[in-house]
Amino acid sequence: MDLTPTRTQQAALVVLRALIGWHFLYEGFVKILWPAWSRDGAPIARFSSAGYLRSATGPLADLFHGLAEVSWLPWLDHLMAWSLLLVGLGLILGLFTQLACAGALALLALFYLSWLPTRGVYEPGAEGNYLLVSKNLIEAAAVAVVLVFRTGRIAGLDLLRGRERAQPVAPVAEATR
Amino acid sequence: MNLTPEQQELGRRNFLRVVAGTPAFAALGVAAAVKGPVRGGPVRLGFIGLGGQGRVLLEQADPRYAEVVALCDINPLQLQKGDESLVKTARQPVKHYADWREMIQKERLEGVVIASPLFTHTDVAVACMEAGLHVLCEKMMGIDDASCRRMGDAAKRTGRVLEIGHQRFYNPVYQAAYAGIVKAGLLGEVYHARLVWHRNGNWRRTAELPSPDYSPAQWGYPTYDHLINWRLYKQYSRGHMAELASHMVAITDWFFGTQAVAAVGSGGVFRFKDGREVPDHTYVTLEYPGGRDAVFTSIESNAFDNYYEAYYGTKGTLILQGEIEAYLFEEGAPAGAAKATGVAVAPKAGPAGSASESRAADAAGAGKGVGAASGGGDRLAAYRMEVSGFCSAVRTGAELKCRPERALGSAKACIAGFDAIEKKARVEIKA
Numbered sequence: 202m203d204l205t206p207t208r209t210q211q212a213a214l215v216v217l218r219a220l221i222g223w224h225f226l227y228e229g230f231v232k233i234l235w236p237a238w239s240r241d242g243a244p245i246a247r248f249s250s251a252g253y254l255r256s257a258t259g260p261l262a263d264l265f266h267g268l269a270e271v272s273w274l275p276w277l278d279h280l281m282a283w284s285l286l287l288v289g290l291g292l293i294l295g296l297f298t299q300l301a302c303a304g305a306l307a308l309l310a311l312f313y314l315s316w317l318p319t320r321g322v323y324e325p326g327a328e329g330n331y332l333l334v335s336k337n338l339i340e341a342a343a344v345a346v347v348l349v350f351r352t353g354r355i356a357g358l359d360l361l362r363g364r365e366r367a368q369p370v371a372p373v374a375e376a377t378r
Numbered sequence: 379m380n381l382t383p384e385q386q387e388l389g390r391r392n393f394l395r396v397v398a399g400t401p402a403f404a405a406l407g408v409a410a411a412v413k414g415p416v417r418g419g420p421v422r423l424g425f426i427g428l429g430g431q432g433r434v435l436l437e438q439a440d441p442r443y444a445e446v447v448a449l450c451d452i453n454p455l456q457l458q459k460g461d462e463s464l465v466k467t468a469r470q471p472v473k474h475y476a477d478w479r480e481m482i483q484k485e486r487l488e489g490v491v492i493a494s495p496l497f498t499h500t501d502v503a504v505a506c507m508e509a510g511l512h513v514l515c516e517k518m519m520g521i522d523d524a525s526c527r528r529m530g531d532a533a534k535r536t537g538r539v540l541e542i543g544h545q546r547f548y549n550p551v552y553q554a555a556y557a558g559i560v561k562a563g564l565l566g567e568v569y570h571a572r573l574v575w576h577r578n579g580n581w582r583r584t585a586e587l588p589s590p591d592y593s594p595a596q597w598g599y600p601t602y603d604h605l606i607n608w609r610l611y612k613q614y615s616r617g618h619m620a621e622l623a624s625h626m627v628a629i630t631d632w633f634f635g636t637q638a639v640a641a642v643g644s645g646g647v648f649r650f651k652d653g654r655e656v657p658d659h660t661y662v663t664l665e666y667p668g669g670r671d672a673v674f675t676s677i678e679s680n681a682f683d684n685y686y687e688a689y690y691g692t693k694g695t696l697i698l699q700g701e702i703e704a705y706l707f708e709e710g711a712p713a714g715a716a717k718a719t720g721v722a723v724a725p726k727a728g729p730a731g732s733a734s735e736s737r738a739a740d741a742a743g744a745g746k747g748v749g750a751a752s753g754g755g756d757r758l759a760a761y762r763m764e765v766s767g768f769c770s771a772v773r774t775g776a777e778l779k780c781r782p783e784r785a786l787g788s789a790k791a792c793i794a795g796f797d798a799i800e801k802k803a804r805v806e807i808k809a
Binding site (some may be wrong): 202215218219222223226227229230231234236237238239240241242243244245249269290292295355356357360378 | 392393394396397398400402406412413414415416417418419420442443645750767770771773774776
């Protein structure tokens, strides 16, 4: 039985990767853009993860609450914003895709653990009711799919990098046989 | 190069696979450019004219929206007070200029707030716009019809933002009254509006010279009295019509959905015969299309009514009092059966009340009604929102609440009203 993904399946995986990449890239872009204004004319406050960290829930809440108070939080904010941007760029363009997937998984794991939905009821700031499974976890699962299928070999700028190019792109000679 | 069709097809496919993510990346770029945030910090502003009105705007300039870069006034005392206003609102004093041309040349500004005497508005505003600056100019727009049109034309020609400071358009009380009452048709057909600004005090003020050798002549004022009391002289001012009525007429135009077509007026200098040239008692009727009218009165001999706009419709009466309270009375309902509008705001004393030039006489003479306590927190909010709204328009193209066209209608009517008193004749207002 041939388990090689069909072209449609491959396309679906690449689209999934691009959507996740879009999400990360835009999150990073907005955080890095500051100072900035919303389109309806209000200044946007400088990004700080302090509020998010202070409202962390779950078994690791104390750790995240502590992080909110560290003096180097602005550096952490910068790191977070640039990580989101670079991961997003990698995923959307298919460049260093596996590394970008790993980065995305790490970030999503952080977001999931900092807001672990253990209460099973609506919590302020959440978009719905979650119990153990949240949107962060689902997005992480989607990233895992993109990771294991090595989508950089299907499409993207990784194909231009020697190692990745060898396998997926059929050599010209093959077509002339 | 000889490529077989198969080779061409394969090459094409390889290329598309490599650039597969690019369309999504480009789409995100376009979406972010069209709908995403706009980069930029607070709008860098210079303030021209630091009298009472200028300082109200200065104090209400929200640092998140506006960065005050420099102050300009020909009177050093006003500059000093401007610095005090900055310090009072937890900001540092900034550089001073006496000449606005020098300020706009030397400072890296994005916009200016003009609160200089009326007769200077046009020259300053047009030059600033031509220098690439956005302009928030205090009311009234200009001293005559041609001046106002020059400002509007300059805004169109230069593509700069020009907003005229009728802060009532930003006042939540007026917005709620328009949306919830006027637009909703609760007043029925409105044929008559009464616009009242009554005070019992002398508009003339006294002030010490900034220094013994200070000469206002270099700025075109023959005496220091002309500088500090410019509102009282025709060459600089249009009296009550410009300083008081223009606000109320702008709102009336908004509520009526049209602009005045003629003015009939009377009045004169009846109480304070001190050499002033503009009336201390003003009575003007503005005619609107469809048989509607607005009657504006301003007296300086009794403050019982203080100031309000009242709109009398076939179904109800709306009264907007002191910029902070609104009342709705149903026509035919028992006397005293006022409907709660949900927009009443308790008056409380605030710094703008004492600082505002338009209200100096109120403070001096108002003894009854809302007059004595008309410096309300909500009025300040309107000024704050006005400056913020201007900055939003500069930075993001957000819609202005008092565009030049809107201010022009009010200015033309008020100029016609002033002329009607002068000529003792009915003055038609050109479209």
